[in-house]
Amino acid sequence: MKENNKQGKEQEILAAAEQEFLSKGYEGARTTSIAKAAGVTHAMLHYYFRTKESLFERIVDEKFRLMLQSMLAVIGDPSLPVVERLKSGISAHFDFVAQNSKLPLFVINEVLSRPERYAMLQNKMKNLATDLFSGLQQDIDNAAERGEIVHIDVRMLLMSIVSLNIFAIVTFPFMRPLIGELGEERERFLSQRKAENIETILHRIKR
Amino acid sequence: MKENNKQGKEQEILAAAEQEFLSKGYEGARTTSIAKAAGVTHAMLHYYFRTKESLFERIVDEKFRLMLQSMLAVIGDPSLPVVERLKSGISAHFDFVAQNSKLPLFVINEVLSRPERYAMLQNKMKNLATDLFSGLQQDIDNAAERGEIVHIDVRMLLMSIVSLNIFAIVTFPFMRPLIGELGEERERFLSQRKAENIETILHRIKR
């Protein structure tokens, strides 16, 4: 009979692979499981993507790009006054991570387990970072000169932001029992936690 | 000839298994690699530990206990005034994580990948948490009443502390390029980062 959707299957495989790799990692993932989840025979997976490794790289590339993008979100809107800018940046980053909650651990695990492969990526980030951070640093320095906030290294501040946001979301299932009734509903907890993270960062720069 | 050290081999295997599991995870770890690293034949590993799974559980149990212990460090010394108490708690926790830098990711990955297995652990933590947190919460409430610091939920505060500390150490290799010259020496960076985390938390509760 021959199926209609040529690209359909390729996409199905990619979608299934994303699921599998993000939740189980490279070693834990099985190409047979991916094929089954995608509703194709196992051979089709190899027909389209040749090897498990190359399929994985497709996913990794996409996820790394997403991760970089999420870092940009923290930079915030340069047209806003610095405090507002940080508020919106933190909030945007938090929301992004909340909607891609498996992403950070996936990227961290991957980079830590094959550090040699990511020299290229590190360079890209370095350049990106230098450029983008300097704008925000300037904003901060100016506001500090005017006595509105304290002096602080933007890299330290951004690191605190991503720490607080990512950790809260990644370890939510883990923290649940620790935090008692707070953890009952994910949504409610996350919104409280987002507010707390913003509060923490604003206190940090408050004069 | 027969080797002298009976317990020697068992310990060698455990040590090698710890290394292998912490750096590669359960799926990525190979019992053959563990045996080779321990300097024993592969069969010996199974003789002593029966299965890969049971060897893994030995390591997991030990690491979970360590992880719990590290959480206790954050509670700090109850005899100190609250600000000092937090300073010392944050610092102790930071140092602990710095010396066990593969621990947090290992535990997080394991709990997230097999959530069903950890209901027991979650209960243990819940009880522990309730008891231990309440003492610190009381300290905080009292200081807040006296107007020394602001009111805050101890669970939120502790979550911020572990977020900042763990994330800084886990992602140090990853952040290195982002932070430029700051990342040149691990030691120097870590001490700066520890100071920054303390600063951030103290600002959070400052009146």
Place this chain on the structure above:
DNA sequence: ATTATCTATAGATCTATAGATAATGC
């Protein structure tokens, strides 16, 4: 002619155990 698909299976690992043998401690 090329592209998509399936069945069947080769080939590579990996975990685990069987079975033989040597050492040890009573």
Place this chain on the structure above:
DNA sequence: ATTATCTATAGATCTATAGATAATGC
């Protein structure tokens, strides 16, 4: 007698490909 050790191999997966067949687009 029990404990420790080795060699050899069974058995289970998993990735990958060969080879045949059906559909598609010129």
